[in-house]
Amino acid sequence: xxxxxxxxxxxxxxxxxxxxxxxxxxxxxxxxxxxxxxxxxxxxxxxxxxxxxxxxxxxxxxxxxxxxxxxxxxxxxxxxxxxxxxxxxxxxxxxxxxxxxxxxxxxxxxxxxxxxxxxxxxxxxxxxxxxxxxxxxxxxxxxx
Amino acid sequence: xxxxxxxxxxxxxxxxxxxxxxxxxxxxxxxxxxxxxxxxxxxxxxxxxxxxxxxxxxxxxxxxxxxxxxxxxxxxxxxxxxxxxxxxxxxxxxxxxxxxxxxxxxxxxxxxxxxxxxxxxxxxxxxxxxxxxxxxxxxxxxxxxxxxxxxxxxxxxxxxxxxxxxxxxxxxxxxxx
Amino acid sequence: xxxxxxxxxxxxxxxxxxxxxxxxxxxxxxxxxxxxxxxxxxxxxxxxxxxxxxxxxxxxxxxxxxxxxxxxxxxxxxxxxxxxxxxxxxxxxxxxxxxxxxxxxxxxxxxxxxxxxxxxxxxxxxxxxxxxxxxxxxxxxxxxxxxxxxxxxxxxxxxxxxxxxxxxxxxxxxxxxxxxxxxxxxxxxxxxxxxxxxxxxxxxxxxxxxxxxxxxxxxxxxxxxxxxxxxxxxxxxxxxxxxxxxxxxxxxxxxxxxxxxxxxxxxxxxxxxxxxxxxxxxxxxxxxxxxxxxxxxxxxxxxxxxxxxxxxxxxxxxxxxxxxxxxxxxxxxxxxxxxxxxxxxxxxxxxxxxxxxxxxxxxxxxxxxxxxxxxxxxxxxxxxxxxxxxxxxxxxxxxxxxxxxxxxxxxxxxxxxxxxxxxxxxxxxxxxxxxxxxxxxxxxxxxxxxxxxxxxxxxxxxxxxxxxxxxxxxxxxxxxxxxxxxxxxxxxxxxxxxxxxxxxxxxxxxxxxxxxxxxxxxxxxxxxxxxxxxxxxxxxxxxxxxxxxxxxxxxxxxxxxxxxx
Numbered sequence: 030x031x032x033x034x035x036x037x038x039x040x041x042x043x044x045x046x047x048x049x050x051x052x053x054x055x056x057x058x059x060x061x062x063x064x065x066x067x068x069x070x071x072x073x074x075x076x077x078x079x080x081x082x083x084x085x086x087x088x089x090x091x092x093x094x095x096x097x098x099x100x101x102x103x104x105x106x107x108x109x110x111x112x113x114x115x116x117x118x119x120x121x122x123x124x125x126x127x128x129x130x131x132x133x134x135x136x137x138x139x140x141x142x143x144x145x146x147x148x149x150x151x152x153x154x155x156x157x158x159x160x161x162x163x164x165x166x167x168x169x170x171x172x173x
Numbered sequence: 174x175x176x177x178x179x180x181x182x183x184x185x186x187x188x189x190x191x192x193x194x195x196x197x198x199x200x201x202x203x204x205x206x207x208x209x210x211x212x213x214x215x216x217x218x219x220x221x222x223x224x225x226x227x228x229x230x231x232x233x234x235x236x237x238x239x240x241x242x243x244x245x246x247x248x249x250x251x252x253x254x255x256x257x258x259x260x261x262x263x264x265x266x267x268x269x270x271x272x273x274x275x276x277x278x279x280x281x282x283x284x285x286x287x288x289x290x291x292x293x294x295x296x297x298x299x300x301x302x303x304x305x306x307x308x309x310x311x312x313x314x315x316x317x318x319x320x321x322x323x324x325x326x327x328x329x330x331x332x333x334x335x336x337x338x339x340x341x342x343x344x345x346x347x348x349x350x
Numbered sequence: 351x352x353x354x355x356x357x358x359x360x361x362x363x364x365x366x367x368x369x370x371x372x373x374x375x376x377x378x379x380x381x382x383x384x385x386x387x388x389x390x391x392x393x394x395x396x397x398x399x400x401x402x403x404x405x406x407x408x409x410x411x412x413x414x415x416x417x418x419x420x421x422x423x424x425x426x427x428x429x430x431x432x433x434x435x436x437x438x439x440x441x442x443x444x445x446x447x448x449x450x451x452x453x454x455x456x457x458x459x460x461x462x463x464x465x466x467x468x469x470x471x472x473x474x475x476x477x478x479x480x481x482x483x484x485x486x487x488x489x490x491x492x493x494x495x496x497x498x499x500x501x502x503x504x505x506x507x508x509x510x511x512x513x514x515x516x517x518x519x520x521x522x523x524x525x526x527x528x529x530x531x532x533x534x535x536x537x538x539x540x541x542x543x544x545x546x547x548x549x550x551x552x553x554x555x556x557x558x559x560x561x562x563x564x565x566x567x568x569x570x571x572x573x574x575x576x577x578x579x580x581x582x583x584x585x586x587x588x589x590x591x592x593x594x595x596x597x598x599x600x601x602x603x604x605x606x607x608x609x610x611x612x613x614x615x616x617x618x619x620x621x622x623x624x625x626x627x628x629x630x631x632x633x634x635x636x637x638x639x640x641x642x643x644x645x646x647x648x649x650x651x652x653x654x655x656x657x658x659x660x661x662x663x664x665x666x667x668x669x670x671x672x673x674x675x676x677x678x679x680x681x682x683x684x685x686x687x688x689x690x691x692x693x694x695x696x697x698x699x700x701x702x703x704x705x706x707x708x709x710x711x712x713x714x715x716x717x718x719x720x721x722x723x724x725x726x727x728x729x730x731x732x733x734x735x736x737x738x739x740x741x742x743x744x745x746x747x748x749x750x751x752x753x754x755x756x757x758x759x760x761x762x763x764x765x766x767x768x769x770x771x772x773x774x775x776x777x778x779x780x781x782x783x784x785x786x787x788x789x790x791x792x793x794x795x796x797x798x799x800x801x802x803x804x805x806x807x808x809x810x811x812x813x814x815x816x817x818x819x820x821x822x823x824x825x826x827x828x829x830x831x832x833x834x835x836x837x838x839x840x841x842x843x844x845x846x847x848x849x850x851x852x853x854x855x856x857x858x859x860x861x862x863x864x865x866x867x868x869x870x871x872x873x874x875x876x877x878x879x880x881x882x883x884x885x886x887x888x889x890x891x892x893x894x895x896x897x898x899x900x901x902x903x904x905x906x907x908x909x910x911x912x913x914x915x
Contacts, residue, residue, distance in 0.1 A: 035664050037664060038651050038653070039528065040529075040644035040645075040783075041788075041789070042372060043376075043524060043527065043528060044373045044653060044654065045653025047720070057666050059205075059645070067721065068721040069375065069655070069721070073317040074190075074317060074375070076188055076374075076780065076781050076798070077780075077783060079193070080193050080197070081783070082792070083205040083791075083792050083793055084788045084791035084792050085643060086205070086206060087791070088208075088791055088792075090790060090908075091796070091854070091902070091903070091906065092627040092628045092629060092787055092791065092903075092906035093627065093908050094640075095625060095626060095627060095632075095640035096668055096670050096671065098638065098639050099638040100636065100637050100638075101635075101636050104636075105636070109638060114680075117637060117639060118677075121595075121622055121637055121681050122681050125593055125681075128592045132587055132590070135567075135571075136587075136591060136592040137591070138572055138593070138595070140538070140574060141533040142538075142597050142598025143528070144529060144599070145528075145529075145598060146647075146675075147651060147674075147694070148535065148536050148649060148652065149649050149650065149694040149697040149701070150649065150678065151529075151532060152536040152544055152697055153674075153675045153678045153689070154538060154597055155539075157687075159566055160562040160566065160687055161686075163565075163566075164567055164571055165549050165567050165569060165570055165571030166571035166572040167539070168571070168574035169530075169538040169539075170527065170530075170574065170604060183381075187780075188371075188780050189798060190374075192798065193794045193797075193798060196794060197794065214798075222839070223840070224839075226402075227402065317375060318377075
């Protein structure tokens with residue numbers, strides 16, 4: 030079985046370690062993670078870098094992976110109901126437009142994410158808040 | 174002579190990557206895919222932290238092992254420069270655990286194997302220097318600060334020679350300076 | 351400075367930074383530095399792994415940072431150890447600074463920090479006389495109501511000793527989460543567009559208005575830590591927050607005073623959560639949008655030393671998922687502001703063209719060099735980025751001069767009292783990350799450490815209270831309580847307790863204080879008053895913890911398995 034090797038940056042702290050993932054493409058699964066020779070990590074990894082990737086196969090230890098958009102159709106405290114992407118996107122867009130029309134753009138707050146999503150998603154989120162919503166109410170968990 | 178893994182508290186940062194590395198080496202990589210409750214997590218070395226020291230403690234692979242002498246089942250043998258427990262022969266009497274002066278042996282359950290009372294089988298567990306595992310001791314390989322080293326005869330001889338040189342210098346410092 | 355430069359410093363002042371638990375691979379550089387002869391001064395209320403190998407450990411009382419920093423400056427000046435040439439040629443504000451630090455004699459600082467005056471003197475001398483000297487600081491500086499003042503205080507030390515503008519010197523914040531630097535770089539901040547360009551500067555705003563084709567707000571936005579106030583207490587309906595779009599965060603676990611956060615989420619009209627795993631915030635969200643995780647999408651992270659590095663899709667995500675940027679662009683389009691990006695590189699290219707300091711950091715360059723540290727202003731392959739800032743003592747101010755700022759020390763906002771006689775500080779668990787939705791679902795990391803976590807307490811306190819290692823205890827503040835296990839250790843001082851914020855049962859943020867630093871708006875996670883109570887019926891407590899864990903798992907949608915607790 031030929032394994033594909035893909036290098037990526039560790040998601041678990043600001044050290045920016047480079048990890049080489051060995052992937053079984055046919056089975057779409059990671060076989061192992063080994064240290065790559067990155068600028069900051071120089072061929073070493075800590076326990077999270079070595080062993081922090083198997084959450085991807087959803088072992089259901091602490092929480093369950095989200096796979097479908099969900100809406101509380103009966104308002105706060107009502108159960109979450111699975112819906113299609115089209116419905117979820119339209120629902121969010123309508124509710125945000127409604128709140129913006131009623132109270133103005135500064136009534137809406139958005140966050141970036143200092144964790145897994147990456148810079149491009151953060152750029153787009155702040156662009157969305159500033160250009161589409163019309164507010165500078167965007168921040169992230171740097172302070173947390 | 175037997176080999177052993179030595180920890181250096183000046184380099185250790187107490188992160189315990191070694192403990193997981195040990196389990197992964199012995200259980201196999203499949204543990205990242207299986208039901209999280211279907212394997213046992215039994216590291217063969219343990220991080221010890223006092224006010225001033227952090228270092229993993231594991232079997233020293235003694236030349237005259239107290240554990241081996243104490244084992245009534247003949248389950249402990251020396252081979253490939255290591256002291257190794259054959260868990261299939263282990264009767265779980267805890268004599269070895271009791272005899273070891275370093276606390277390097279503990280009693281653990283084996284996943285999927287059962288004993289007479291129907292409970293999971295309990296056996297003695299300790300470092301085997303990753304006997305039969307390619308690349309040698311996993312703890313040494315995964316440590317991010319190179320705090321662990323596999324000590325063989327050559328390393329021992331070198332280290333002893335350095336120590337003797339140091340001792341000689343210290344003894345005759347006054348004459349030299 | 352760059353992370354690899356740490357090990358070549360002559361002296362490291364490691365202040366409120368516990369690399370071994372928060373960034374083991376940065377701690378590795380500290381260990382290597384020590385082996386190469388680097389002198390280490392560690393300032394921390396606990397015996398951390400760095401404190402253990404340090405040349406001097408100033409085990410100060412929590413909450414006394416600024417008094418100690420100002421006293422070090424006082425010694426450096428009074429003993430004639432300052433670099434007067436550097437101060438004259440490259441800085442402003444020194445005289446005003448001297449007036450403030452005058453009263454911080456080591457003897458005065460000793461009364462606040464409980465560090466002997468002579469030790470403060472020795473540390474100041476060691477820092478000022480060993481070149482090059484580097485300062486690393488972490489959350490032990492930032493998570494106080496007096497945080498920015500201490501950062502400036504540390505910068506003062508580097509300025510007055512001329513430790514700027516060369517390799518292995520200066521002052522380095524070691525950012526906690528993997529992409530905090532990136533989220534800041536990208537303008538996920540209420541006062542800046544991407545590239546630290548101010549939203550209140552008309553010229554810059556005009557540039558972004560032109561690029562994005564719409565008029566933009568000139569008003570600084572709301573900080574994340576002000577959201578509870580803006581939902582619960584704001585009377586003006588146009589200023590109240592009515593909708594909260596939470597993306598890749600779990601405030602109901604990570605933010606201080608969780609009871610207040612839950613109330614905030616319940617009282618906010620519309621809460622959207624976009625994440626990979628169900629979490630505590632999801633219990634209060636009106637809509638949940640599932641996205642791809644690290645390992646399932648492409649992009650760029652910025653590491654703590656400003657290095658842009660690629661992340662790559664390692665496995666194919668579940669076909670029902672969308673990436674975060676796809677979800678955002680679809681909502682934006684549905685709201686009437688169309689976005690049509692095909693991939694992350696398109697987004698990246700739009701961004702770098704708007705940010706002079708990032709302009710040269712193309713995907714091509716990241717592929718070729720692995721890591722590109724900004725500023726990187728030119729797209730030619732020759733501009734490989736900038737390992738350290740302020741080269742030649744030139745600072746990013748209008749006149750290129752560094753500025754001294756000094757302020758007086760003040761105590762933390764909530765001090766020990768009769769009812770809550772001990773202090774609590776939040777810390778990190780090395781094998782777990784942030785709110786634990788990722789590492790809490792990693793098999794072996796969970797095996798190593800699991801709920802309900804530990805409270806570190808001095809052995810004398812434990813003996814007095816009759817507590818042994820592993821015993822379940824109740825820990826309370828005036829805001830809430832939780833149950834966790836007792837860990838007696840001589841690495842912490844009597845009267846102080848430490849808990850890692852990763853645990854859901856042993857959730858220390860039920861206790862923490864939401865008071866903020868006035869400039870950075872960072873909460874005072876590192877200090878509040880608490881009380882530890884012994885639980886007589888340990889069998890009940892063990893069962894209770896088990897029930898709590900089962901309850902959490904059920905709430906999080908897990909039906910299978912027994913867990914391991």
